[in-house]
Amino acid sequence: MSKKTTIYDIAKALDITAATVSRALNNNPKISDTTRELVLQKAAEMNYEQNKLAQALKSGKSYNVGVIVPRVDSNFFGSVIRGIEEELNPQGYHVIICQSYEDPKTEGKKIDTLLNAQVDGVLVSTTSNSKKEPLKRILAKNIPLIFFDRRKDMQGVSSVVINDFEGAYKATKHLIDEGCTKIAHLSGNFSLEIFRERFSGYKQAIIDAGLPFNEDWVIKTKSNRTDGIEATKTLLQLNPRPDAIFSASDFAALGAIQEIRAQKLNIPQDISVVGFSNEPFTKFMELPISTIDQSPFEMGKMAAKVFLEQSNNESHVKMEKKVVLDPQLIIRNSSLKTQVLTP
Amino acid sequence: MSKKTTIYDIAKALDITAATVSRALNNNPKISDTTRELVLQKAAEMNYEQNKLAQALKSGKSYNVGVIVPRVDSNFFGSVIRGIEEELNPQGYHVIICQSYEDPKTEGKKIDTLLNAQVDGVLVSTTSNSKKEPLKRILAKNIPLIFFDRRKDMQGVSSVVINDFEGAYKATKHLIDEGCTKIAHLSGNFSLEIFRERFSGYKQAIIDAGLPFNEDWVIKTKSNRTDGIEATKTLLQLNPRPDAIFSASDFAALGAIQEIRAQKLNIPQDISVVGFSNEPFTKFMELPISTIDQSPFEMGKMAAKVFLEQSNNESHVKMEKKVVLDPQLIIRNSSLKTQVLTP
DNA sequence: CTGTTAGCGCATTCAC
DNA sequence: GTGAATGCGCTAACAG
Numbered sequence: 001m002s003k004k005t006t007i008y009d010i011a012k013a014l015d016i017t018a019a020t021v022s023r024a025l026n027n028n029p030k031i032s033d034t035t036r037e038l039v040l041q042k043a044a045e046m047n048y049e050q051n052k053l054a055q056a057l058k059s060g061k062s063y064n065v066g067v068i069v070p071r072v073d074s075n076f077f078g079s080v081i082r083g084i085e086e087e088l089n090p091q092g093y094h095v096i097i098c099q100s101y102e103d104p105k106t107e108g109k110k111i112d113t114l115l116n117a118q119v120d121g122v123l124v125s126t127t128s129n130s131k132k133e134p135l136k137r138i139l140a141k142n143i144p145l146i147f148f149d150r151r152k153d154m155q156g157v158s159s160v161v162i163n164d165f166e167g168a169y170k171a172t173k174h175l176i177d178e179g180c181t182k183i184a185h186l187s188g189n190f191s192l193e194i195f196r197e198r199f200s201g202y203k204q205a206i207i208d209a210g211l212p213f214n215e216d217w218v219i220k221t222k223s224n225r226t227d228g229i230e231a232t233k234t235l236l237q238l239n240p241r242p243d244a245i246f247s248a249s250d251f252a253a254l255g256a257i258q259e260i261r262a263q264k265l266n267i268p269q270d271i272s273v274v275g276f277s278n279e280p281f282t283k284f285m286e287l288p289i290s291t292i293d294q295s296p297f298e299m300g301k302m303a304a305k306v307f308l309e310q311s312n313n314e315s316h317v318k319m320e321k322k323v324v325l326d327p328q329l330i331i332r333n334s335s336l337k338t339q340v341l342t343p
Numbered sequence: 344m345s346k347k348t349t350i351y352d353i354a355k356a357l358d359i360t361a362a363t364v365s366r367a368l369n370n371n372p373k374i375s376d377t378t379r380e381l382v383l384q385k386a387a388e389m390n391y392e393q394n395k396l397a398q399a400l401k402s403g404k405s406y407n408v409g410v411i412v413p414r415v416d417s418n419f420f421g422s423v424i425r426g427i428e429e430e431l432n433p434q435g436y437h438v439i440i441c442q443s444y445e446d447p448k449t450e451g452k453k454i455d456t457l458l459n460a461q462v463d464g465v466l467v468s469t470t471s472n473s474k475k476e477p478l479k480r481i482l483a484k485n486i487p488l489i490f491f492d493r494r495k496d497m498q499g500v501s502s503v504v505i506n507d508f509e510g511a512y513k514a515t516k517h518l519i520d521e522g523c524t525k526i527a528h529l530s531g532n533f534s535l536e537i538f539r540e541r542f543s544g545y546k547q548a549i550i551d552a553g554l555p556f557n558e559d560w561v562i563k564t565k566s567n568r569t570d571g572i573e574a575t576k577t578l579l580q581l582n583p584r585p586d587a588i589f590s591a592s593d594f595a596a597l598g599a600i601q602e603i604r605a606q607k608l609n610i611p612q613d614i615s616v617v618g619f620s621n622e623p624f625t626k627f628m629e630l631p632i633s634t635i636d637q638s639p640f641e642m643g644k645m646a647a648k649v650f651l652e653q654s655n656n657e658s659h660v661k662m663e664k665k666v667v668l669d670p671q672l673i674i675r676n677s678s679l680k681t682q683v684l685t686p
Numbered sequence: 687c688t689g690t691t692a693g694c695g696c697a698t699t700c701a702c
Numbered sequence: 703g704t705g706a707a708t709g710c711g712c713t714a715a716c717a718g
Contacts, residue, residue, distance in 0.1 A: 004484070006711055017689050022713055032687060053405060053461045054711035057396045057694050064407075064439070064460075073425040073640075078416040085415065085442055089453075094439045094460060096407070099428055110432075117407075117437060118396045141347070225627075254627055261629075281624035284568075284597055286604075297416075349695055360705050365697055375703060397695035400710050 005046045014042055025050070056118065065307060066114035068098045068107060068124040075280055076296050077125065080148060083300020084123060091308060093120070102127045108134035115141065121307045126150045128191045139318075144310040148303040149294075150192060156318040158310060160303040160325070164194045167292040167327030168201025171246050171274045174290070174329055176209045178337050180244035180272055184217035184235050186228060186252045198248045198276065217242055221252045228255020236263055243271055244335070250275035250282050250291055257287065257334065272335040288332035295325055348389045357385055368393070399461065408650060409457035411441045411450060411467040418622055419639050420468065423491060426643020427466060434651060436463070445470045451477035458484065464650045469493045471534040482661075487653040491646040492637075493535060499661035501653065503646040503668070507537045510635040510670030511544025514589050514617045517633070517672055519552045521680050523587035523615055527560035527578050529571060529595045541591045541619065560585055564595045571598020579606055586614055587678070593618035593625050593634055600630065600677065615678040631675035638668055 007021040014021070016035065023031045024039035042048075056062040067084055069077040085095045096119065100107035104127050111134040114122055121144040124135075130152055138145045139156060147159035175183050185202045188195030199218065206213050219234060221227035228251060235242055236259070247253035253275030260271050267273055267287060275282060275291040282289035302323050313319060350364040357364070359378065366374045367382035385391075399405040410427055412420040428438045439462065443450035447470050454477040457465055464487040467478075473495055481488045482499060490502035518526050528545045531538030542561070549556050562577060564570035571594060578585055579602070590596035596618030603614050610616055610630060618625060618634040625632035645666050656662060 007713095008711080018711090019690080019713075020688060022711095023688085026713080028713095030687060035687085049455070049459055051400075051461060051711055052459045053396060053400045054694090055713075057394075057400050057696095057710090058712050058714085060694075062396060071425065072415075072428065073418065073421040075416065075418065075421075078418075078421040081440065082414065082416040082442065085440060089441070092456075094441075094456070096437045097424065097428060097440050098432070098437075099425065112392070113435075113437070116392055116395045118394060281627045284624045284628065286629045347695095350697095351695080361695090362697075362706080363704060365695095366704085369697075371697095373703060378703080394695050397710090398697080400694090400712095401696050401698085403710075 004051075005048045006051070007048070010039065010042050010046055010048055013046065014038060060118075061120055062118045063092050064094045064096055064117065064119045065121040065123065066096045066098060066110075066117070066119040068100055068110050068114075068122065070100050070102045070125065070127060072097055072099055076149075076277060076294065079296035080125070080300035080303070083297040083302075084304045085300075087301045087304035088308075100127050104129055104131050107131075111135065111138060115143070119143070121146070121311060123148060123303050123307060126152050128189050144307050146303050146307050146310070148299055149296075150194060156320050158306050158319070158321040158323075160299055160306060160323040161194075162294045162299065162325040162327045164197035164327070165201035165204070167276065167294070167329075168198040168246065168248070169205045170201075170327065170329040171276065171290075171292055172202045172205035173209070174331065175244040175246060175272055175274060175335060176205065176211065178244075178268070178272060178335060181211055182214075182217070182240055182242045183211075183244040183246055184219070184242035186221045186231050186245060186247035186249070186256065187218055188221070188223060188248045190220070195248055202246055221247075221249070223249035224251045225255040225258070228252030229259045230255075232256040232259035236260070236265075241271075244273070245271060246274050246276075248276050250277045250279040250289065253289055253291070253334075254281070254285075257285075257289065268333070268335050268337050272337065274335050278330055282330075282332070287334055290332045290335040291330050293328040293330050295328070299325055347394075348391045349394070350391070353382065353385050353389055353391055356389065357381060403461075404463055405461045406435050407437045407439055407460065407462045408464040408466060409439045409441060409453075409460070409462040411443055411453050411457075411465065413443050413445045413468065413470060415440055415442055419492075419620060419637065422639035423468070423643035423646070426640040426645075427647045428643075430644045430647035431650075443470050447472050447474050450474075454478065454481060458486070462486070464489070464654060466491060466646050466650060469495050471532050487650050489646050489650050489653070491642055492639075493537060499663050501649050501662070501664040501666075503642055503649060503666040504537075505637045505642065505668040505670045507540035507670070508544035508547070510619065510637075510672075511541040511589065511591070512548045513544075513670065513672040514619070514633075514635055515545045515548035516552070517674065518587040518589060518615055518617060518678060519548065519554065521587075521611070521615060521678060524554055525557075525560070525583055525585045526554075526587040526589055527562070527585035529564045529574050529588060529590035529592070529599065530561055531564070531566060531591045533563070538591055545589055564590075564592070566592035567594045568598040568601070571595030572602045573598075575599040575602035579603070579608075584614075587616070588614060589617050589619075591619050593620045593622040593632065596632055596634070596677075597624070597628075600628075600632065611676070611678050611680050615680065617678050621673055625673075625675070630677055633675045633678040634673050636671040636673055638671070642668060 011018040024036040098110040151159040219231040278293040354361040441453040494502040562574040621636040
């Protein structure tokens with residue numbers, strides 16, 4: 001392996017100084033076209049490649065941003081990350097991925113190692129009970145911190161989320177429009193704002209429609225199939241029995257559907273179901289599931305854009321920007337009584 | 344914001360020299376326990392945090408590894424990345440994610456920027472026609488290069504893949520065991536080794552069973568639903584009609600199933616279907632799809648382990664390690680004629 | 687326009 | 703054991 005060539009090597013070869021080489025390479029105006037050409041040519045010839053590390057140390061800018069998500073192997077976060085990467089890479093930034101595994105302690109650790117690594121920004125989707133201290137350490141260093149999807153109430157931190165209230169409202173309203181009057185709700189962990197909001201949207205839609213709100217019809221579940229099944233078992237024993245289920249998660253909705261069918265009830269005739277997240281499988285089912293799309297890809301791009309803005313903002317005034325994306329209701333056969341969709 | 348504290352700051356505070364501080368912080372044996380304690384305490388007190396960038400520049404080790412995948416928003420690659428991250432993070436490495444979008448040119452660019460960023464290793468799942476030059480540039484720098492899932496034939500490069508031949512063979516054999524004799528194959532892009540291997544495995548299983556191999560029953564498709572539908576339309580017009588379809592992709596298998604049902608044929612009675620990849624949706628379908636699991640998580644962990652080995656290998660002997668994971672056949676109702684599975 | 691000097695923060699010689 | 707000096711590779715300030 002040939003040792004890597006530095007600007008000194010090419011300076012020596014051209015009998016000029018390293019500073020000049022640097023200038024040529026960085027399109028510094030204070031340099032003659034001829035020497036610039038010379039340097040560029042020689043650089044190419046010698047297979048010169050800039051050591052970003054040295055540049056980073058010197059400039060204090062690493063061109064790395066850290067992204068912390070609970071997990072990367074989920075459709076939602078995968079898509080968000082794709083959006084982030086797609087937006088940041090053309091700007092010369094690299095994306096460092098970290099997983100918190102929903103654990104606040106791990107999250108804190110990852111934040112610290114990212115900080116050590118001198119990242120230029122941190123984008124995070126928080127865990128259900130993130131500690132603020134590590135997050136504050138980011139701010140203390142004047143490094144842009146952006147929340148996406150799951151935020152925490154912190155001054156000076158921008159966030160990109162969807163309007164979970166609105167999404168839930170739309171879903172519930174849709175069920176009401178389809179003639180449902182006894183709408184149950186599979187809710188999530190209330191320590192996460194997103195689930196509180198979805199619950200509120202659900203409740204508000206019911207109240208706005210003049211329907212009675214029934215505590216018994218709200219069941220907390222984890223976002224998985226088995227919890228959806230269990231909760232639905234409970235719901236189906238109720239009297240009167242709900243005629244619709246709005247689930248705050250697609251996976252729980254899937255469980256609901258399976259349980260409903262196991263009990264030989266018809267969807268959507270007997271019970272309509274709407275999920276949340278637009279997981280890929282909801283579209284592929286034989287009975288496609290109505291759901292709320294969170295546009296994760298756009299969320300990622302938007303989070304990246306907000307970071308870039310913040311990053312380029314020279315002034316030391318902390319700006320706090322809240323971007324709220326509009327969720328989209330996707331109506332499929334699991335909730336469509338009034339007409340049949342053509343696939 | 345207080346300026347970040349360096350080893351000089353803490354040296355000054357203790358009236359010793361930076362070198363000593365560095366030694367204390369790095370558990371260098373040549374230092375007295377007392378001063379070490381003193382330094383550690385002061386460091387904590389002053390909120391000292393090591394600047395990995397400076398360390399990286401000095402040591403030549405960035406503790407960053409680059410991972411290049413066609414896309415990050417797929418279950419398979421998401422899981423692989425999770426495995427990689429899970430294995431590498433405890434060792435102090437950060438994972439930088441790049442997407443090639445299946446484009447060899449983009450792939451080359453990402454490789455170069457990763458190289459500039461001084462990554463300590465590159466793990467890549469190649470595109471269908473990756474150029475070797477950028478990949479060689481990695482090797483030329485003596486940086487470990489590991490292929491996973493999609494490899495390229497290159498000397499001195501380790502790889503972690505599954506045995507695609509075996510997977511396809513198992514799937515086809517299973518269909519034969521179930522009594523199918525006219526087995527069609529939805530194949531993928533032959534410029535990717537994985538699809539060539541799957542085809543070979545399919546063909547071999549048929550030959551080994553003494554069944555006739557029929558060219559017409561092999562159709563090239565992209566890994567998506569619509570291509571699966573189109574190909575299946577063609578297959579169903581054939582005479583004799585195939586009684587099974589082994590698809591090299593779950594998405595194409597899904598399309599096949601939808602088309603078969605659209606034509607009022609029964610699965611698996613009339614036609615059995617087996618996919619490939621164990622995408623999450625295959626399990627959730629009302630008619631769960633038999634498929635081949637590629638254990639992406641293990642693949643990621645293994646790729647990371649191979650990197651670590653290679654990285655710690657002091658000798659300049661290039662080692663080439665090939666890890667081949669065993670694919671697992673997952674039998675579900677789309678191909679199970681002989682008995683009914685309890686879910 | 688170009689050369690000189692200095693420093694980003696750290697770890698590693700070499701002395702003592 | 704500890705201090706002094708040096709360099710990783712690059713860029714910026716200041717001269718000229």
